[in-house]
Amino acid sequence: MFNLERWQEIFETLSKNKLRTFLTGLSVASGIFILVVLLGFSKGIENGVKSQFEQDATNLITVWTGVTTKGYKGLNPGRYIQMKNDNFEMISKKYEDNIEYETALYAIWGAEVAYKNETGNYRVRGAMPDHQFIENAEIESGRFVNQSDLNENRKVAVIGRKLKQDLFKDEDPIDKNISIFGMNFKVIGVFIDPGGEREEQQAYIPLTTSQKVFNAGDNIRNMLFTVKMSDNFDDAVALSQNMANAVETELKQMHTVSPDDTSAVRVFNTLEEAKKIYSLIGMIQSVFWFVGIGTIIAGIVGVGNIMLIIVKERTKEIGIRKALGALPMSIVGMIIQEAVFVTMFSGLFGLIFGLGLLELVGPQIESDFIKYPQVDFNIAITTVFLLVFAGALAGFIPAYRAAKIKPIVALRDE
Amino acid sequence: MIQIKDLHKSYHMGSNSLHVLKGINFDVKQGELVSIMGSSGSGKSTLLNILGMLDEADEGQYILDNVPIKNLNEKIAAKYRNQFLGFIFQSFNLINYKSALDNVSMPLYYKGVKRKERTEKAMHYLEKVGLADWSHHLPSELSGGQKQRVAIARALASDPKVLLADEPTGALDTKTSYEVMELIQGINDDGKTILVVTHEPDIAQMTKRIVNLKDGLIIDDSPVQQVRASLHV
Ligand SMILES: Nc1ncnc2c1ncn2[C@@H]1O[C@H](COP(=O)(O)OP(=O)(O)O)[C@@H](O)[C@H]1O
Ligand SMILES: [Mg+2]
Numbered sequence: 001m002f003n004l005e006r007w008q009e010i011f012e013t014l015s016k017n018k019l020r021t022f023l024t025g026l027s028v029a030s031g032i033f034i035l036v037v038l039l040g041f042s043k044g045i046e047n048g049v050k051s052q053f054e055q056d057a058t059n060l061i062t063v064w065t066g067v068t069t070k071g072y073k074g075l076n077p078g079r080y081i082q083m084k085n086d087n088f089e090m091i092s093k094k095y096e097d098n099i100e101y102e103t104a105l106y107a108i109w110g111a112e113v114a115y116k117n118e119t120g121n122y123r124v125r126g127a128m129p130d131h132q133f134i135e136n137a138e139i140e141s142g143r144f145v146n147q148s149d150l151n152e153n154r155k156v157a158v159i160g161r162k163l164k165q166d167l168f169k170d171e172d173p174i175d176k177n178i179s180i181f182g183m184n185f186k187v188i189g190v191f192i193d194p195g196g197e198r199e200e201q202q203a204y205i206p207l208t209t210s211q212k213v214f215n216a217g218d219n220i221r222n223m224l225f226t227v228k229m230s231d232n233f234d235d236a237v238a239l240s241q242n243m244a245n246a247v248e249t250e251l252k253q254m255h256t257v258s259p260d261d262t263s264a265v266r267v268f269n270t271l272e273e274a275k276k277i278y279s280l281i282g283m284i285q286s287v288f289w290f291v292g293i294g295t296i297i298a299g300i301v302g303v304g305n306i307m308l309i310i311v312k313e314r315t316k317e318i319g320i321r322k323a324l325g326a327l328p329m330s331i332v333g334m335i336i337q338e339a340v341f342v343t344m345f346s347g348l349f350g351l352i353f354g355l356g357l358l359e360l361v362g363p364q365i366e367s368d369f370i371k372y373p374q375v376d377f378n379i380a381i382t383t384v385f386l387l388v389f390a391g392a393l394a395g396f397i398p399a400y401r402a403a404k405i406k407p408i409v410a411l412r413d414e
Numbered sequence: 415m416i417q418i419k420d421l422h423k424s425y426h427m428g429s430n431s432l433h434v435l436k437g438i439n440f441d442v443k444q445g446e447l448v449s450i451m452g453s454s455g456s457g458k459s460t461l462l463n464i465l466g467m468l469d470e471a472d473e474g475q476y477i478l479d480n481v482p483i484k485n486l487n488e489k490i491a492a493k494y495r496n497q498f499l500g501f502i503f504q505s506f507n508l509i510n511y512k513s514a515l516d517n518v519s520m521p522l523y524y525k526g527v528k529r530k531e532r533t534e535k536a537m538h539y540l541e542k543v544g545l546a547d548w549s550h551h552l553p554s555e556l557s558g559g560q561k562q563r564v565a566i567a568r569a570l571a572s573d574p575k576v577l578l579a580d581e582p583t584g585a586l587d588t589k590t591s592y593e594v595m596e597l598i599q600g601i602n603d604d605g606k607t608i609l610v611v612t613h614e615p616d617i618a619q620m621t622k623r624i625v626n627l628k629d630g631l632i633i634d635d636s637p638v639q640q641v642r643a644s645l646h647v
Contacts, residue, residue: 005529016511320507323468325496325524325572328488407495408468411507 010338024306024339025346028387031299032347035292035383036354036375042288044362044373046281051371059100059236060134060270061244063223063251072258081255081264085218090254091225091247098243100228101130104220106210113203114179115167122163123202124180126210134224135193142174142189149188149206155213158189160200180205183213227271237275244269299387304394307339311398318402319410328403332396339395340388347384355380415576415607416442416465421474423460434460435471436630442576442609447602447640449610449618452627458611459580461627465609466499466578467491479575496524500569502579506561508553514540514564515549521572539567543597559590566597570606577601577608583617595620596643616641 014021065081088104107125114120125131132144144158157178164173173187185205193199211218225247227240248267249259257264311318318331355375362373402410423435434457442448450458463469464476467483476483478498486494500521501507508517518536527535540549543563553561562582569577579598583591595617602608602622610621618624619641626634 005523008529009523012516013511316507317509320509321520321524322492323466323495323501323507324521324568325492327492327524330524406469408463411468411503 006334006337010334010341013334014338014342020306020310021342024303024310024342024391025349027302027306028299028343028391029346029350029353031295031302031387032350032380032384033354033357034295036351036380037357038288038292038295039379040354040358040362040373040375041370042285043375044370045284047371047373048367048369049277049281052369058270058274059227059229059240061225061227061240061247062268062270063225063247064221064266064268065251065255066263066266068257068261068264070258070261072261073256075256079264081257083220083223083251085220087251087254088220088223091223091250094250095225095243095247098227098239100226101133102225103128103131103134103223104207105131105222105224106207106214106216106220107222108210108214111180111203112182113163113167115173115176118167120163120166124157124210125202125204126207126214127204128207131204131224132191134226135195135199137191137193137199140190140192141172142187144189144191145204145206150208153208153212154206155183155185155209156188156205157185158191158204159187160202161190161192162197162200163203164190166201178203180213233275237271240269240271244272296383296387300390300394303339303343303387303391307335307391307395308398311335311395311402315402315405315410315413319405319407319413322403322407323411328400331403332399335399336392336395339391343388343391344384347387351380351384415444415446415479416440416609417475417477418465419475421461421464421471421476423457423464423469423471434630435464438474438630438632440625440632440635442607444607445602445605447599447608447610447622448625449612449621449623450625450627451613451615451618454613456627457630458613458627462578462580462609462611465576466501467495468501492524496521496572498575500572500574500577502562502565502569502577502582504581504584506553506558506565506585508561508564508568510553513550513552514545514556514567517553517564518568518571521568525572536567536571539570540564542570543567557590558586559593562586562590562594563597566594566601570601575607577606579608579610581611581613583612583614591617592620592643592646599640599643 063083065083068075068077068079068081071077085104092099092102105125105127107123109123110121111124112119113122113124127145128150129144129146132139137144140161142158145156149156157180159173159178167178168176173190176187177184178187179185180203191200207220210216227236227243229236230239244267248265251265252259252261255265321331322328358373358375366372419439421435421438422433425432425434438461450461452458460469464471467486478494481494483494509520512520515533515536518539519532522532522535537546537549540546543566545560545563545567548556548560553564556564582598583594586594598608598610599620610617612618619638620643621638622640623637624634625632
């Protein structure tokens, strides 16, 4: 392998048979190139979808209500089911052990919010302190709503970055008063949300305050819980699915809703959805892998074929070399070494080319569903070596056969 | 140098078998220049290939330079081919993508000679066949006579004990043939043992001994008055 003379002989052969070398190299390089690009995009899709999920907590259970569609126990369909504070408290107490964060919400859409001469319509949500964590929101300045704000029904507001930009421009909003439907609220904080501008065009106020100022009594619109995660993803999914089911059953009982009414009480289990999406990602990835492996197999077959042709084409040369005193093994070694060198070189070339393309084109095509297309370098390198090995093997069999035939038979080959 | 006794060789094609050599006996001494003659299909090439260890006899004894050639493994066969034998073929059998110089160095490469020495030696033999100026040309850029000269230089490169030439002039015109024979005679004058297969009587006349083959047997084996090729060039 490390015989300099042998390498010189091989470089000479390769450089004097450029077309042959080029074709072998091309089939390997393009195989690796396609694989790298495919795997890169598969990873990009995974990253993109995952980041979509990470906008909110992934272990979230959301509860909201609607109108009954089925009669039940003498009650007519068409009733609006209204959740109350004590529904939330009951569930909060009962599932205390499973719950990580919790909030009840009372929101108004399109509330008129103003600061000085600037006015706009924004969502205003009455929320509890945990809501910050459920939204994965970060405080840019000031603070979020806290428990004493709720206890004292304080008229305070935490505004999103976009809302702040709209109304305050460059001014510092903290401790300034904004008006919501003409009522004064003191700004206590600015938040940013990974969900982007849409989520940052709103204001949070204490739940109790919102119930009071919007005359909602003890009505609530939504309840959000996050479930404590266990290390095992499937366990976590099962746990949160159990809890979601139990909450749904319980609420339906409390409000006398038919168990098979799907619109009156709705419980959405993000983790369950996440699991579906992840398995979808998994499927996309397996498709990409499948195509990738197909490409590699095609590459291997291609290399094998080329090696077969090369050896066939060189039968006479092998005869000549044997007549001049070449050992059969030195001929096999020569052909394999050539194959290994060409596949290795072009494999690495395809790898670098593919990585370069991802690096260059990746940022351009970045969107909600594709982010940071990249390739696990180890996988890519392993594939190159796999192809090199395949090339060696594909070269070995015909080379061995050719080296075994009697020189006189090889010499007669035309 | 060469002793063969009762050599037999058959070719098998499916159920048919063709008995080509039916008991050949002859000896060649150091420094001889022997031609093997016979009509086409008489078994000349078969005999030469066995002598050159490119093929094996079915039966009989072959001793080359006091070494019995029998059931050799590939490794030893390769070594003997490299060190004892030099081949010259009718169709030259040069490697087409290698220059004249690289073709001539090839046996030295397999002998394990280092690159520098290889190039020097190869150049020396190319000079000897009068092709020093053509050393970097590919075979496709050479005439038939030049190709055969390169092949002769290659056969000489590893300084073998015996040169085996199978119709070395078969693909050449008369004038070129004589030039090649002149070269072969010169090499023989230096003491090299040479066997030439030919079916051309004028070529055979330029050797020192003619062995006549017919139907797989030697029917005549006699020395001749050598005609110097230089007289015809
Ligand atoms: N590999 C082979 N398989 C079968 N028959 C062969 C083979 N080589 C030669 N022959 C046959 O053996 C006979 C002798 O061939 P050869 O030694 O080449 O004759 P020459 O060189 O005298 O013309 C011919 O009839 C030829 O057809
Ligand atoms: Mg012949």
